[in-house]
Amino acid sequence: MHLPACAQDQQRRIRSILTALAIGIAVTACAGIPSGKMSGASDVAAFDLNNIDTNKSAKSQESRVKFIILHYTALDMALSLKVLSEQAVSSHYLIGDDSPGKVYRLVDESRLAYHAGVSSWKTYPHLNANSIGIEIVNLGYQDTPSGRIYPPYPAHQIDTLIVLLKDIVKRHQIQAENILGHSEIAPQRKPDPGPLFPWKKLADAGLVNWPDIQQVQLRQTVFEQQLPDVIWFQQKLAQHGYAVPQTGVWDQATRNVMIAFQTRYRPSLFDGNPDAGSAALLDVLTQSP
Structure with missing residues (x-):
């Protein structure tokens, strides 16, 4: 269909106006770009992680660590070290049964170790996230015809544990009621550290509470x-x-x-x-x- 001449003239005028507006916008946008720089380039230097200011520290803060969980390995020393360092289970510390009880740090305290599993205490679920796990080399128990037998913890091993506990407690301000056994946070699954673990000795050292x-x-x-x-x-x-x-x-x-x-x-x-x-x-x- 052919438009009338007047309609064609009107369309030409509209196209001319739109073209002029587009040129004006482009000129205005380019006017702010310095010579030699392309549109989209930044004058800001790349952020350097080494320049983070650490001179100020917030008053309102505390350690993420709320609990210490004690375990026995139910394995000998060699197998305990192998399992805890090479398999899916881990702990922050392992205390050997040799004298005076060598201590291995297998996971840094700032990182999560897989020692608690499905667990809870009071309002806290999944205690791996906010606990330090300490494994103690001890065979756990042996079932015999005369009943279940539990091997004792050597005194030097517990002395080593107490020194380690005092250091962790001091650095993380852990409350006495939050030093627990694996059996307490997972009573349906775990029996450790067992009936021969000397909780009273930890109480006498001022680490845990004890009933009057x-x-x-x-x-x-x-x-x-x-x-x-x-x-x-x-x-x-x-x-x-x-x-x-x-x-x-x-x-x-x-x-x-x-x-x-x-x-x-x-x-x-x-x-x-x-x-x-x-x-x-x-x-x-x-x-x-």
Whole structure:
């Protein structure tokens, strides 16, 4: 179709105006570009990571490390070192069973080690992320026809552990209640560091809390008259820090948690049964300061 002459003239005028506007915009944009520089080039020098200013430090900060988790390796020295350095499991430190107990640092404290696995304590899940793991060379246990046998921890090995713990605690300001055994953060899976681990010796060194024996004896007398019900035990165990069912039923999961508790605080009897002695220990340990 042919447009009338007047319409053709109008289209030509519109095209001329649009062309002039486009040229004007291009000239304006180029006017700000210095001679010799292409559009898009930057005058700012590349950022140098060595120039980060570290002269100021925030007052509001603390260590990411909240817990120390203690384990036994259930292996001899050679296998412990091989497994912890070459396989999927790892720990920050390994304490040997030789005298005086050589210490290996296998993972830097600033990095995560794979020692806790599926775990929790109080409101903290997955404790690998905020803990330091210490593996202690110890064979764990051996089942025999006469029962389960646990090898003892040599005194020099525990002395070495105490020196290491004091250093870590001081640097990270770790609270006494946050030095734990693997069995406490994973009671359904793990039994270590076992009933022969000397928690009381760590308490005497000022590293962990320990229930007042006189208070325990007084409370035990009361509980021997009437034992609390199942839900009381479950609530107290949870208050102390364990992940435990709150069902009012003394199931295997609750029994496993009680075994972990008794193994630490009453290793002479850790059958997982609720009794007056365990109730007294729990009651004293969960008292408000």
